[in-house]
Amino acid sequence: MRIKVVRARPGNRTNIINSIAEVMRYQSYLEIGVYDSMNNFNRILVPHKVGVDPHPVRKFHGYMMTSNEFFAINKEKFDLIFVDGKHTYEQCKTDIEESLKILNDNGTIIVHDTYFLKRCYEVPIVHGKCWRVIAEMRQERPELWIGTIFDDDGCTIIRRGSQQLYPKVQMSWVWYRDYKEDLMNKVTLEEVIDKLRIERNVN
Ligand SMILES: C[S@@+](CC[C@H](N)C(=O)[O-])C[C@H]1O[C@@H](n2cnc3c(N)ncnc32)[C@H](O)[C@@H]1O
Secondary structure, three states: OOOOOOOOOOOHHHHHHHHHHHHHOOOEEEEEOOOOOOOOHHHOOOOEEEEEOOOOOOOOOEEOOOHHHHHHHOOOOEEEEEEOOOOOHHHHHHHHHHHHHOEEEEEEEEEEOOOOOOHHHHOOOOOOOHHHHHHHHHHHOOOEEEEEEOOOOOEEEEEEOOOOOOOOOOOOHHHHHHHHHHHOOEEOHHHHHHHHHHHHHHO
16 A cells, blocks of 8 residues: 655644643743744744754754754753654654653653555555654553544653552553553643642742
8 A cells, every 4th residue: 555645734732832831821832843944843833942953854942963962962952842853753752851851841752654544655655653652642651641632643742750550561652552541641731730820829
């Protein structure tokens, strides 16, 4: 079967990112994997923005290098980090783990491309294996809160907090296909915003 590769275009991810940034009054934003800054990066309404991409299609404010190279030299912390770079299992996992280290208190990570319906999209040039990294974190990381908005190819929200772990199972594509609502903890943007409003007022 041939896969039609549709490169990331403007979409609801921008609204999701901006809504979270607005409710939390975030001041700094990091985007791992910018591609065309006109699609998302330039539309993000946060005062201080940094992008990272070794092969962007146009200029942007940030670093023309891989995320590994960036993490090795970076000294900044960020309120909001959008992980949307190389979509292999290993790189997505590294990008999330490194992002957690440079996330401000009360910060949020959003991981793109975690929701899809066809297995052929699991190749790195499309959605890759980001879903699997999230699925594992849902089973192994009680100190994080993780929820996935099933919109714009999936935007998974990660915050410090707590979650009820998903039971340990032999993870497979078929499991994801059949149980992804619970596995990825499906949430709506409205539910996330309500949760953040409460947390913002408590902290
Ligand atoms: C899906 S596109 C990003 C789309 C963009 N975030 C948006 O919302 O419109 C993925 C980008 O990741 C970049 N990329 C590939 N490998 C990378 C790496 N190791 N580190 C950072 N970015 C990488 C690619 O050059 C590509 O431009």
